[in-house]
Amino acid sequence: MTLDDLRRDIDRVDEVLVRLLNERARCVCEIGKLKKELGIEVYQPSREKDVLRHVRAIASEGPLGPDAIARLFERIIDEARRLERRVVHGESDGAAHE
Amino acid sequence: MTLDDLRRDIDRVDEVLVRLLNERARCVCEIGKLKKELGIEVYQPSREKDVLRHVRAIASEGPLGPDAIARLFERIIDEARRLERRVVHGESDGAAHE
Numbered sequence A, B: 001m002t003l004d005d006l007r008r009d010i011d012r013v014d015e016v017l018v019r020l021l022n023e024r025a026r027c028v029c030e031i032g033k034l035k036k037e038l039g040i041e042v043y044q045p046s047r048e049k050d051v052l053r054h055v056r057a058i059a060s061e062g063p064l065g066p067d068a069i070a071r072l073f074e075r076i077i078d079e080a081r082r083l084e085r086r087v088v089h090g091e092s093d094g095a096a097h098e
Helices: A003-038 A045-058 A065-089 B003-038 B045-058 B065-089
Strands: none
Touching: A003 A065, A003 B003, A003 B045, A003 B065, A045 A065, A045 B003, A065 B003, A065 B065, B003 B065, B045 B065
């Protein structure tokens, strides 16, 4: 396999990753709407811990390993929280995390 | 759909995300080995820009949007570079980015 072949493989994986990240985000928006209806707080640290525990547990086989996977999911959760806040409060927390 | 249903959906998406992130990482390791053989530098900013341009271009349809997708991929690229360095130099840059 050449460098170009491998880069094409990565581009294809990235296309699926973008699709899945947006699918996840759509679930997060639905959760935001539900929480708004039910009057539940967006930030639920125990659920965030469960998500990290779950991905760590299934990450042990791959080359990234649990720590790198957890770092990436901390960011995914961060973006999810930002999106959910927008759904629930119409808030934009802008560039606060940059 | 209940909150629990939606959370189960997210857990399932996360499982596929972990699998894909590791599949991407395996390609990155192969690229690292090739670069080592060919004596090419790990850090190739023009390729990193291409990756970001690519994911931005396909991110416009979803709720996350191009900026959030690009932020997430900056982290994915960061982890990829860290892994590639380990493959090429046997380096560990440890907790330098934490």
